[in-house]
Amino acid sequence: MPGYCEQHGKPLQADGRCPRCAPRIGAEVVSKKTVQDPFDPPGGTIGPLLPKANTTRRLLGSGIEFTSYVIGAWAIATLDAGTFGLLGLLTVALLGLIVLRDFNGGAFSIAKRVSQTRVVDWRSGRRASNPQALLRNSYYLALPAVAILPWVDCLTSSMFMLFIALDIMMILANRQGRRLGDLLAGTQVVEARV
Secondary structure (H helix, E strand, O other): OEOOOOOOOOOOOOOOOOOOOOOOOOOOOOOOOOOOOOOOOOOOEEEEEOOOOOOHHHHHHHHHHHHHHHHHHHHHHHHHHOOOOOOOHHHHHHHHHHHOOHHHHHOHHHHHHOOOOOOEOOOOOOEOOOOHHHHHHHHHHHHHHHHHOOOHHHHHHHHHHHHHHHHHHHHHHHOOOHHHHHHHHHOEEOOOOO
16 A cells, blocks of 8 residues: 555555646655554554544544434434334334445445545555444444343443543544544544545
């Protein structure tokens, strides 16, 4: 992989030129930046240092996505009583949207569309695979399954809020904006704007 343009953060072409800078003669590009992943074992793999997505837009997009999911769940729960459980089937659709949100690099994610970002493989810079997308959100997906058990729903709600707080702190503190799910799946959120 040739690397990323220092000015635009765009992947370089095979010849090492930035698609935006290429028309200008003598454009300054970076051939490759590398960094050791602190979660790799000693002597582990070195990956590219991908440009960090805009933190403010990313957190704003995530807030909008979370709020829309909560409003959708409340609306379904409220209207479900009058339909004798038939509207509850929309819960399956909502859960499916949450599960699939990072598939195809975040194509189904409200947050990725609002913040104009995408999910990529941390080492290659290519679009994250669908198994990586599932692994990236696995701890959020496991909580609703555990919440079905009696007397556990309060604990899972607390764990959900703890995971959100941990992810926000990691996005702010990590130099590449990688949260816990990104570290688990080997992914990173980067800018997708042209």
